[in-house]
Amino acid sequence: MRFCFFSDDRLGLVEGQAVRDVTAALNALPAARYPYPTHDVFIAGLSSIIERIRMIPDDGERLSLASVSLQCPVRNPGKLIAAPVNYTAHLKEAIADETTFSRAHVQRIQDTGLFLKATSSLIGSGSTIEVRQTGRRTDHEIELAVVIGSAGRDIARWRALEHVAGYCIGLDITMRGPEERSLRKSVDTYSVIGPWLVTADEFGDPAGRGVQLCVNGEARQLANTRDLILDVPALIAFASGFYTLHPGDVIFTGTPAGVGPIFAGDVIEAAIEGLGEFSIEVREG
Ligand code: MN
Numbered sequence: 001m002r003f004c005f006f007s008d009d010r011l012g013l014v015e016g017q018a019v020r021d022v023t024a025a026l027n028a029l030p031a032a033r034y035p036y037p038t039h040d041v042f043i044a045g046l047s048s049i050i051e052r053i054r055m056i057p058d059d060g061e062r063l064s065l066a067s068v069s070l071q072c073p074v075r076n077p078g079k080l081i082a083a084p085v086n087y088t089a090h091l092k093e094a095i096a097d098e099t100t101f102s103r104a105h106v107q108r109i110q111d112t113g114l115f116l117k118a119t120s121s122l123i124g125s126g127s128t129i130e131v132r133q134t135g136r137r138t139d140h141e142i143e144l145a146v147v148i149g150s151a152g153r154d155i156a157r158w159r160a161l162e163h164v165a166g167y168c169i170g171l172d173i174t175m176r177g178p179e180e181r182s183l184r185k186s187v188d189t190y191s192v193i194g195p196w197l198v199t200a201d202e203f204g205d206p207a208g209r210g211v212q213l214c215v216n217g218e219a220r221q222l223a224n225t226r227d228l229i230l231d232v233p234a235l236i237a238f239a240s241g242f243y244t245l246h247p248g249d250v251i252f253t254g255t256p257a258g259v260g261p262i263f264a265g266d267v268i269e270a271a272i273e274g275l276g277e278f279s280i281e282v283r284e285g
Contacts, residue, residue: 001050002276003166004196005071005124006063013053014196018062028052038078040248043149043165046199070278072124073168073197074147077248080117080191081239082143082172084109084181086229086254093257100137102178109229109254114239117172117252118186125194125278129173130285131264132187137176140262141255142213142221142270144206145170145193146232148249155240160233163245164200168193169272170252171280173262189285193250195278203274206232210273211256215266223256225272230254 002014011026012019028048029041042049085091086109094101105112123129131138149165171192175184185191206225213221225231230238235251262268264284271277 001199001202002196003199004073005075006068006126009071012063012068014065015062017065019065019068020058020062022053022056024056025049025052039151039246040074040076040078042248043074043147044247046149046165070124070126070195072122072193074193074248074250077119077122077250078246079243080119080122080250080252081114082117082181082185082252083114083230083235083254084112087223087227087256088229089223089227089257090255090259093259100176104178105181114235114242115181115185117182117191121186121188121191123189123192125169125192125280127189127192127280129171129192129262129268129280129282130189131262131282132285133175134264134284137261139174139176139259140213140215140220140268141172141174141259142211142272143170143172143252143255144209144211144225144232144272146206146236146251146253147197148236148245148251149200149247151244151246153240153244155236155245157233157237160236161200161206163236164232165247166197166199167203167206167275168197169195169270169275169278170250171268171270172252172255174259187285191252192280195276198275212271213258214269215260215262217269220260221256221258223258225253227256228253
């Protein structure tokens with residue numbers, strides 16, 4: 001199934017080029033009362049939502065996908081985990097360009113580990129990327145984004161995919177420079193997931209998926225998830241050795257080679273095989 005949030009917090013099921021409004025199914029979620037859970041309630045309740053959708057009548061009415069604005073498919077994630085350099089070809093390009101890639105940040109992922117991006121940086125693909133500090137270089141990074149479905153710590157690699165709710169196309173927008181990654185990659189709007197959430201059962205094996213990013217129609221990044229250094233199960237096992245993973249946590253799996261600068265006025269087109277595609281505008285923030 002493909003879940004989206006659209007317009008003013010409507011829940012939709014994406015079917016081809018159409019959206020079925022299933023907002024009524026959100027009633028399956030528990031009423032909120034402070035203190036709120038620190039995980040994403042929608043993702044935690046996804047199986048109840050799916051059951052409820054089966055019960056609500058389908059009147060056959062559909063909206064055109066092109067007519068709706070897509071919001072972030074995970075609205076309240078507890079954390080955004082991200083993999084630094086996780087494709088060998090991107091490691092090589094980073095090693096070759098000392099001006100852009102600070103030496104402190106160019107190491108094997110097994111040595112660097114993971115980093116966190118602020119959840120306040122997260123937007124959906126219907127929003128706009130707002131570039132800050134325009135005198136500095138800011139880059140696009142397309143990444144397969146994994147949404148955790150069930151909590152776990154010290155998750156074994158062979159059981160890791162059981163903890164996945166679904167997948168999105170992710171953009172880890174990055175200001176280059178010497179500071180910590182968490183600072184440069186947590187700017188408002190610098191984390192994008194979209195266009196919708198494709199459930200794990202529909203998506204299948206996350207390995208062997210074509211990844212493509214274009215800027216203003218020009219191909220910049222072309223890769224395949226089979227070339228990840230730490231693949232999705234390995235990333236889940238690694239991350240869960242440090243923090244408990246909760247429903248709605250998002251793992252950005254790392255970007256392939258071909259990263260490059262973006263500027264106000266650019267349009268980024270991102271596509272991952274089996275997830276669909278989206279385009280998003282860049283403007284000055
Ligand atoms: Mn990245």
